[in-house]
Amino acid sequence: MFVDVHCHIDQYGDYEMVNMKNVKVVVGAAMDYHSGEKLLSMAQENKSIYACLGIHPEYREHYRQMDMVKRQIYENRENIIAVGEVGLAHYSIDELDETCKRKAYEESLYILEEFVRIAKDIKKPIVLHAIEDSAYDAIRLLDQYGVESALFHWFEGDEKALGMIVERGYYVSVSPDVMYNRRYDDFVNMIPIGNIVFESDGPWEYEGRRGMPDMIVEIAKHLSIRRGISLEEIEKAAYENSCSLFGVIF
Numbered sequence: 001m002f003v004d005v006h007c008h009i010d011q012y013g014d015y016e017m018v019n020m021k022n023v024k025v026v027v028g029a030a031m032d033y034h035s036g037e038k039l040l041s042m043a044q045e046n047k048s049i050y051a052c053l054g055i056h057p058e059y060r061e062h063y064r065q066m067d068m069v070k071r072q073i074y075e076n077r078e079n080i081i082a083v084g085e086v087g088l089a090h091y092s093i094d095e096l097d098e099t100c101k102r103k104a105y106e107e108s109l110y111i112l113e114e115f116v117r118i119a120k121d122i123k124k125p126i127v128l129h130a131i132e133d134s135a136y137d138a139i140r141l142l143d144q145y146g147v148e149s150a151l152f153h154w155f156e157g158d159e160k161a162l163g164m165i166v167e168r169g170y171y172v173s174v175s176p177d178v179m180y181n182r183r184y185d186d187f188v189n190m191i192p193i194g195n196i197v198f199e200s201d202g203p204w205e206y207e208g209r210r211g212m213p214d215m216i217v218e219i220a221k222h223l224s225i226r227r228g229i230s231l232e233e234i235e236k237a238a239y240e241n242s243c244s245l246f247g248v249i250f
């Protein structure tokens with residue numbers, strides 16, 4: 001039984017075309033308020049779809065929706081599975097000069113702290129975009145507020161940060177990039193099986209292939225070969241991890 005723990009399922013223009021044949025559940029992550037509204041109605045219509053609400057940290061122009069999204073989360077707290085996608089700006093501030101970069105990063109940190117506080121308050125897990133070294137700041141906030149369940153989505157960073165994530169019992173989702181990127185594949189190989197879940201991050205494209213929830217079956221096959229364990233074993237572990245991450249039985 002496969003669970004796609006992170007997919008922007010509201011972003012496919014042609015939702016009927018989404019390939020989720022071999023997947024039991026797709027957890028949809030919001031980009032902003034409107035994406036969240038769409039996810040909420042998709043989750044209401046389709047039992048296989050779950051919704052997370054938040055503001056994607058790389059879309060800084062949406063930070064001004066913070067009050068709206070906060071209200072959206074509280075009003076729908078019974079209908080969502082987690083807070084997300086939230087986190088820290090990384091790719092979108094890469095080209096800025098040092099001063100602007102610092103300022104933009106600090107702003108994303110401020111927004112993240114607000115979301116961490118909300119997740120703690122409504123007792124929901126948090127789905128994080130915290131690339132490379134920004135994971136340290138995210139972990140510090142999770143520690144500070146005592147957040148018990150967190151997903152570091154498509155995380156790639158150093159061994160020390162990974163160790164801190166694992167030590168706290170948080171999870172890391174592996175994306176289809178593991179099949180195309182050797183360096184990422186080597187990093188994924190260090191993640192203990194007890195902390196692994198799968199994501200498509202669809203409709204993000206992988207080497208020209210449109211990301212689809214069904215691709216997580218290929219991720220599982222890839223990991224089973226690389227680790228020399230059976231597909232059933234990795235499938236079962238990732239399924240159980242997905243359930244304990246979100247505190248539900250899918």
Ligand SMILES: [Zn+2]
Pocket residue numbers: 006008029085153201
């Ligand atoms: Zn995402």
